[in-house]
Amino acid sequence: MNLLDELNDPQRQACLNTDGPLLVLAGAGSGKTRTLTYRIAHLIQEKGVHPGQILAFTFTNKAAREMKTRISSLVGPDSRFMWIGTFHSVAVRILRENIQHLGYDDRFVVYDTDDTKALIRDIVRELNWDEKEWPASLFLNAISKAKNRFIAPDQWEDHSYFGDRVQDVYRRYQKRLKGLNALDFDDLIFQSVALLEGQAEVRQHYQSRFRHVLVDEYQDTNLAQYKLVRLLVGPTGNICAVGDDDQSIYGWRGADMRNILEFQRDFPGATVVRLEENYRSTQVILDAANAVVKNNRDRLGKELWTSKGTGDQIRLYRAPEEESEAWYAAEVIHEAVRRGRKLSDCAILYRTNAQSRAFEMAMARAGITYRLVGGKRFYERKEVKDVLAYLRVVFNPADDLSLLRVINYPRRGIGDVAQRRLRDYALEEGVPLVQALGQADAIEGLSAQARRAARELWELLGRFRADTGASLADRVRYIAETSGIMLQLRQERTREADDRLENIGELISEAKRFEEEQGTPDLGEFLGWVALVSDWDETDEDGGGVWLMTVHSAKGLEFPLVIVAGLEEGVFPHMRSLDEGTVEEERRLMYVALTRAEEELYLTYAETRTMLGRTTANPMSRFVREIPEELVGRGQRIAAVDRATSGASHRIEGLAPGQKVRHPRFGWGTIVAMRGSGDETEVTIAFPGGGVRSFLAKFAQLIGEDAELGGA
Numbered sequence: 001m002n003l004l005d006e007l008n009d010p011q012r013q014a015c016l017n018t019d020g021p022l023l024v025l026a027g028a029g030s031g032k033t034r035t036l037t038y039r040i041a042h043l044i045q046e047k048g049v050h051p052g053q054i055l056a057f058t059f060t061n062k063a064a065r066e067m068k069t070r071i072s073s074l075v076g077p078d079s080r081f082m083w084i085g086t087f088h089s090v091a092v093r094i095l096r097e098n099i100q101h102l103g104y105d106d107r108f109v110v111y112d113t114d115d116t117k118a119l120i121r122d123i124v125r126e127l128n129w130d131e132k133e134w135p136a137s138l139f140l141n142a143i144s145k146a147k148n149r150f151i152a153p154d155q156w157e158d159h160s161y162f163g164d165r166v167q168d169v170y171r172r173y174q175k176r177l178k179g180l181n182a183l184d185f186d187d188l189i190f191q192s193v194a195l196l197e198g199q200a201e202v203r204q205h206y207q208s209r210f211r212h213v214l215v216d217e218y219q220d221t222n223l224a225q226y227k228l229v230r231l232l233v234g235p236t237g238n239i240c241a242v243g244d245d246d247q248s249i250y251g252w253r254g255a256d257m258r259n260i261l262e263f264q265r266d267f268p269g270a271t272v273v274r275l276e277e278n279y280r281s282t283q284v285i286l287d288a289a290n291a292v293v294k295n296n297r298d299r300l301g302k303e304l305w306t307s308k309g310t311g312d313q314i315r316l317y318r319a320p321e322e323e324s325e326a327w328y329a330a331e332v333i334h335e336a337v338r339r340g341r342k343l344s345d346c347a348i349l350y351r352t353n354a355q356s357r358a359f360e361m362a363m364a365r366a367g368i369t370y371r372l373v374g375g376k377r378f379y380e381r382k383e384v385k386d387v388l389a390y391l392r393v394v395f396n397p398a399d400d401l402s403l404l405r406v407i408n409y410p411r412r413g414i415g416d417v418a419q420r421r422l423r424d425y426a427l428e429e430g431v432p433l434v435q436a437l438g439q440a441d442a443i444e445g446l447s448a449q450a451r452r453a454a455r456e457l458w459e460l461l462g463r464f465r466a467d468t469g470a471s472l473a474d475r476v477r478y479i480a481e482t483s484g485i486m487l488q489l490r491q492e493r494t495r496e497a498d499d500r501l502e503n504i505g506e507l508i509s510e511a512k513r514f515e516e517e518q519g520t521p522d523l524g525e526f527l528g529w530v531a532l533v534s535d536w537d538e539t540d541e542d543g544g545g546v547w548l549m550t551v552h553s554a555k556g557l558e559f560p561l562v563i564v565a566g567l568e569e570g571v572f573p574h575m576r577s578l579d580e581g582t583v584e585e586e587r588r589l590m591y592v593a594l595t596r597a598e599e600e601l602y603l604t605y606a607e608t609r610t611m612l613g614r615t616t617a618n619p620m621s622r623f624v625r626e627i628p629e630e631l632v633g634r635g636q637r638i639a640a641v642d643r644a645t646s647g648a649s650h651r652i653e654g655l656a657p658g659q660k661v662r663h664p665r666f667g668w669g670t671i672v673a674m675r676g677s678g679d680e681t682e683v684t685i686a687f688p689g690g691g692v693r694s695f696l697a698k699f700a701q702l703i704g705e706d707a708e709l710g711g712a
């Protein structure tokens with residue numbers, strides 16, 4: 001069977017049209033990403049394009065991985081030569097190969113937000129400014145904005161009181177980064193563009209290498225990313241961009257919808273293909289999404305249709321407060337699972353990360369497994385960063401910021417005074433801090449103890465550098481052990497320390513996985529990869545469970561059942577958008593949310609909500625009012641039905657403290673406490689390995705030693 005038989009006519013046309021610029025402009029779920037994927041497969045299979053000549057940009061690492069897997073299933077193992085990744089990861093690869101042109105060393109490291117904040121704080125301190133008055137985030141935002149608009153410190157134009165200070169910090173910040181041989185996230189793109197603009201041979205090399213450049217989610221590229229794309233597309237003009245102006249939701253991060261609107265002007269002779277058939281959602285869901293987005297003025301305008309049939313009405317539920325809202329969601333999912341849905345078919349989408357807490361609690365209490373996308377990232381945890389600091393110093397000896405972390409953890413007898421002396425010495429001599437450690441004997445004003453400690457650390461780091469280990473994982477393990485980090489945690493003997501040890505274990509496993517997947521034990525590649533891991537990559541994808549995430553993270557995805565929560569004025573649309581007049585972007589966000597649903601769509605809102613310790617009563621979101629009434633039915637709590645039919649409250653009485661029970665997720669444990677009665681009965685269970693947890697008996701699906709206990 002022909003590959004392209006799995007596409008409709010306009011989709012096929014977009015694949016066959018392989019010469020010159022092409023824009024696929026189409027609404028949600030119309031197969032844009034699918035078309036892009038098949039186009040790549042078609043180029044390789046039918047057009048004889050070598051996979052190494054293909055460069056494709058996706059919005060997340062997860063999307064890149066999926067696309068790679070899909071293509072390799074279509075065309076085989078040679079697909080590993082393709083470059084498919086996010087803007088950041090492609091930029092890192094380009095810089096790794098060429099950054100010496102910009103006066104950096106190719107062993108540069110990528111600093112995350114925590115690192116850059118620390119650096120800015122250090123600069124503010126150095127300037128003797130009040131840190132409360134001049135918080136790091138203030139400067140970071142301003143600097144990030146400047147970089148995305150290609151304003152270098154010297155081109156800074158705002159000379160207000162605040163502007164002058166930003167320029168001062170910006171200049172020092174760039175200088176410090178360069179000295180540390182480090183780049184921040186914005187630099188990755190900024191410097192890649194500078195490199196390609198400034199170095200004709202480098203530019204030509206990539207332009208002739210990549211015969212085809214493809215971009216998914218083109219509506220969300222910002223100026224910097226747009227420039228990068230333009231520089232990489234060679235004279236052949238073989239660019240294929242796909243996007244939807246109605247789904248442009250990153251304006252707040254500098255994304256510019258004009259990129260998509262002006263595609264034909266930027267790439268003359270461009271073909272535009274439109275897709276109108278939606279393969280994802282029922283007609284009811286599509287009608288609702290279309291009706292909402294119609295209220296935006298700033299759009300190209302398009303309609304979607306589906307042959308999937310009308311489908312069920314949308315359910316709207318009004319909760320008294322956010323906890324009941326979360327309960328309703330738990331009930332909806334519980335009930336859907338009873339009908340045969342898998343947990344992984346269900347997603348709860350909300351506007352801001354802070355809203356996740358109530359849902360997490362409700363899911364945990366209802367015994368529903370969930371996966372949270374976002375939150376504290378694995379690679380930002382303290383213990384993980386502690387180990388990474390050693391790895392970074394080993395890889396990039398100029399990284400003083402990481403070395404300071406190394407000096408301070410575990411404590412090695414180099415106190416504040418000694419540290420200051422070492423730093424002063426490094427500054428005077430113009431050498432990296434690590435070198436000062438090696439020359440400690442020659443530095444005045446150091447105690448004998450500090451001298452010895454400095455020398456020992458210097459030797460230790462030298463050993464780490466020399467020992468390349470049998471594998472990357474071995475190397476990471478050796479460093480985590482020998483540095484004393486693991487020993488220190490073992491000695492603490494607290495649960496928290498055990499968790500931390502587990503996380504370090506996880507880091508070692510990650511190193512192993514990295515080496516297997518990427519086929520290289522290179523420490524630098526590993527560090528570069530770690531820096532770009534996003535929330536998504538850390539979500540346990542195989543484990544199953546309901547998805548909890550913000551609407552932003554749900555971009556490009558689809559689920560049979562979707563609950564969109566927090567539909568109140570001030571929440572969604574977000575308060576800030578009301579102040580700043582960016583409600584159209586919020587409405588596009590609502591369009592994204594609604595169009596994630598394939599079959600069942602639930603909308604919820606709360607009459608009162610407590611946020612940041614304040615309780616407010618907000619009216620229902622205007623976006624709900626924009627959905628035609630006939631598409632919407634009232635959602636009902638199902639609890640009452642449950643109680644009548646399942647006899648749950650009766651069976652709950654079979655539970656008692658001291659009893660051994662099995663939980664479907666956590667295994668066998670012992671009931672240590674019970675609270676409440678009837679449907680509200682909460683059992684607290686101690687698990688031998690997994691600590692103590694509380695559940696609502698009704699939902700927990702507990703099994704006793706010889707019978708099912710406590711619920712449906």
Ligand code: ATP
Nearest residue numbers: 006007008027028029030031032033034279280556
């Ligand atoms: P979004 O705007 O949300 O990113 P999209 O336009 O990229 O959506 P896809 O995710 O590519 O849409 O496709 C939506 C769903 O429709 C997917 O499950 C996809 O496999 C399916 N699909 C797309 N085109 C076809 C087709 N021609 N035949 C069958 N299924 C299709």
Ligand code: MG
Nearest residue numbers: 032033034556
């Ligand atoms: Mg898509």
